[in-house]
Amino acid sequence: MNLEDSFYPWLGTYERLSPGLKRVAGALFRRVPERWRLGARFEGFRCLARESEHWSEEQATSYQLEQLRAVLTHAERYSPFYAERFAEAGFRPSQLQSLEEMDSCPLLTRQDVARNLDRLATTKPGRSARLYLTTGGTTGEPMAFYLQKGVSRPKERAFIEALWARAGYSTESRVLMVRSRVTSSSPDGDIAYHDTTRNWLMLSSFHLSAQRLPEYLDHVRNFRPDILHIYPSVALHLAELLDEAGQAWPARLRCILAGSERLTAPQRRLLEDSFGCPVYHWYGHRERAVLAGQGRKSQLLYFCPAYGFAELGPPDQDGLREVIGTSFHNLVMPLIRYRTGDYVVPYDEATDGARELPWLAVSDVRGRGHEFLIGPGGRKVPLTPFNLNDASFYGLYSVQFFQEEPGRVELRYVPSPRYSQESLERVRALVQRKLGDDFGLVLRQVREVETTQRGKNRWLVSTLCSQGLCA
Helix, strand or coil: CCHHHHHHHHHHHHHCCCHHHHHHHHHHHHHCCHHHHHCCCHHHHHHHHHHHCCCCHHHHHHHHHHHHHHHHHHHHHHCHHHHHHHHHHCCCHHHCCCHHHHHHCCCECHHHHHHCHHHHCCCCCCHHHEEEEEECCCCCCCEEEEEECCCHHHHHHHHHHHHHHCCCCCCCCCEEEECCCCCCCCCCCCCEEEECCCCEEEECCCCCCCCCHHHHHHHHHHHCCCEEEECHHHHHHHHHHHHHHCCCCCCCCCEEECCCCCCCHHHHHHHHHHHCCCEECEECCCCCCCCEEECCCCCCEEECCCCEEEEECCCCCCCCEEEEEEECCCCCCCCCCEEEEEEEEECCHHHHCCCCCCCCEEEEEEEECCCEEECHHHCEEECCCCCCCCHHHCCEEEEEEEEEECCEEEEEEEECCCCCHHHHHHHHHHHHHHHCCCCEEEEEECCCCCECCCCCECCEEECCHHHCCCC
């Protein structure tokens, strides 16, 4: 057990406190010894995350086999769902001798989790060890699951910090965070508070506008951050506001930590030009089955072998492959061969060069495979094959597909001053080629694109899903 997990159900209450009370509560919490705050397992996970970065392929394989046997055997013994599923498939965890033999283990879908939550959960450890969470992903359809108290969240923090360290992060870094934290429910309310639990400055992503930009820049000047932790879409919006105001970012940054959303190569280049520092990107999900991050020199995403077991499904017609993950260490509800729904472009030595780390690597995360545009007659066109890494997209702050009529789609975009009409015509041709000639395509410049309640960019806004056409 750790205090962070004990207080987690009260996180919403903490977020609603006044800035002054947050400072006091955070400062008191930070004085508690780290072992109590983060739990007895945190230091072990921190050592594992650091040491595993130097593993050979043989060391990684050995560790993964050991963990797979442990989690699979535990699931067979203590989870009614897995015991039944393994028996039906004739799969025997105790006989697992190689990673390749995982192919004979049944896959797990989001629907399986949604319909069998309590049967998936293990009887050992008991209910008191379960931490209940939900996720909506990009579908907006909530799915509940359990993490293990004192294990899952300390492990996540340890591994994330190890990834960030490749870009220059340390626990002493001055971090400015602009993500989904709510600083005020009022449109004219405070835009900042000091999170004294980690000595971070939190700025609201929901109040960011041209009118209030000077306030944001004043906070930056006073705090003098060396790291910006931000959603990619929010960073692009901030770059847009700086361009429009003729302002430069007022702090020298070591790096930008930009995760939780897709980040294309043109977007990365635009951010690095605007803020004058490298951008570090990683891939993970709330269910915490697998985790991947850039190397120290390479922009490829490498799956952490000590975090979980990652596989890639068979290639689709566009060569994209689904991420399939098996979680380690979470014994209250292991996710075994879990189909994440996220599709990636696999590593190709011919085009990507030599790997920096001898692990499973991908060059791009395209997002959810079940986001569709609807053509005439109900034909479905998935969004995942759309390659937004083409140089023609450089100079666009945001891109979003919008559809409310089958066979017609808007590509909404927010351009930067450096974007050209010539590039826009190339984008039109690229998108039309993917859609097909039976689609009507309109490109529309907008002031901003729609986001989720947490402030993340939405690649697709469609009114057709509510009509049952996306199912």
